[in-house]
Amino acid sequence: MHRTPPLLLNTDAIELWPAALLRARSSTDARLLAQAQWVLRRKHDGRYLAAVLPRGVHSLVTHLPREPGVDLALATLDTRRAALEAQWLPMAGLQARLAQLGLDAARYAADSGLRLEAEPALLHYAGRDRFHRPLWLRRPAAQAWRRLRLHAAREGIALDAISGYRSHAYQLGIFERKLARGLTVAQILTVNAAPGFSEHHGGHALDIGTPGDAPAEESFEGTPAFAWLQAHAGAHGFHLSYPRDNPHGIVYEPWHWCWKPAGG
Numbered sequence: 573m574h575r576t577p578p579l580l581l582n583t584d585a586i587e588l589w590p591a592a593l594l595r596a597r598s599s600t601d602a603r604l605l606a607q608a609q610w611v612l613r614r615k616h617d618g619r620y621l622a623a624v625l626p627r628g629v630h631s632l633v634t635h636l637p638r639e640p641g642v643d644l645a646l647a648t649l650d651t652r653r654a655a656l657e658a659q660w661l662p663m664a665g666l667q668a669r670l671a672q673l674g675l676d677a678a679r680y681a682a683d684s685g686l687r688l689e690a691e692p693a694l695l696h697y698a699g700r701d702r703f704h705r706p707l708w709l710r711r712p713a714a715q716a717w718r719r720l721r722l723h724a725a726r727e728g729i730a731l732d733a734i735s736g737y738r739s740h741a742y743q744l745g746i747f748e749r750k751l752a753r754g755l756t757v758a759q760i761l762t763v764n765a766a767p768g769f770s771e772h773h774g775g776h777a778l779d780i781g782t783p784g785d786a787p788a789e790e791s792f793e794g795t796p797a798f799a800w801l802q803a804h805a806g807a808h809g810f811h812l813s814y815p816r817d818n819p820h821g822i823v824y825e826p827w828h829w830c831w832k833p834a835g836g
């Protein structure tokens with residue numbers, strides 16, 4: 573059977589995943605995933621909505637046509653990949669959700685110096701992260717990460733990814749869960765970037781770790797892996813976004829690196 577390419581097709585409400593990369597959640601899922609090329613996955617809760625098989629679309633929920641964004645998601649399958657590569661998703665939905673949370677996006681941007689990050693319409697498979705989940709990045713960042721990791725390995729340094737691309741819906745979910753636990757938006761913002769303002773949304777940032785060290789902890793600073801990154805990551809286009817005392821008021825994140833085009 574034709575193997576689907578390792579790409580993630582991204583739309584506002586739904587992601588299209590290569591079926592081969594998804595874990596089955598039931599025996600029905602397993603049978604379908606084995607035959608499917610793509611799976612429509614609802615972004616806000618990860619629910620599998622439909623499988624795209626050679627013979628057509630197989631619904632995995634009772635009222636598929638009522639799911640917001642299904643037509644758009646299916647239409648994306650027919651869009652040329654090169655066109656998707658250049659597209660970013662609209663931000664109207666995010667702006668509305670931020671307003672519902674009582675979060676003034678303009679003021680937050682001014683206070684933090686962070687900017688709204690649109691989601692790319694297309695992401696490339698960049699291997700697996702420490703937790704064996706597929707790691708998604710924009711194409712140049714995915715290629716740079718593979719080269720960086722190989723370069724490090726040749727010099728005896730093991731690097732692994734903790735997390736790459738994350739959707740607006742994922743970050744909104746973090747906020748909603750914390751609000752439900754009684755935290756205020758202001759309290760959450762001391763630890764989490766506002767939804768839409770994380771560099772992870774753009775597909776160029778990733779959190780890097782080394783086996784044996786806790787993920788996304790300041791202790792990473794003391795590892796040989798971090799020393800190696802400081803010396804060599806720049807040559808591969810990766811830069812530390814939040815050094816100590818950064819102007820964004822974000823805690824020091826020695827693990828968070830972002831790829832930028834040369835001269836950009």
Ligand SMILES: [Zn+2]
Nearest residue numbers: 772778779828
């Ligand atoms: Zn990060």
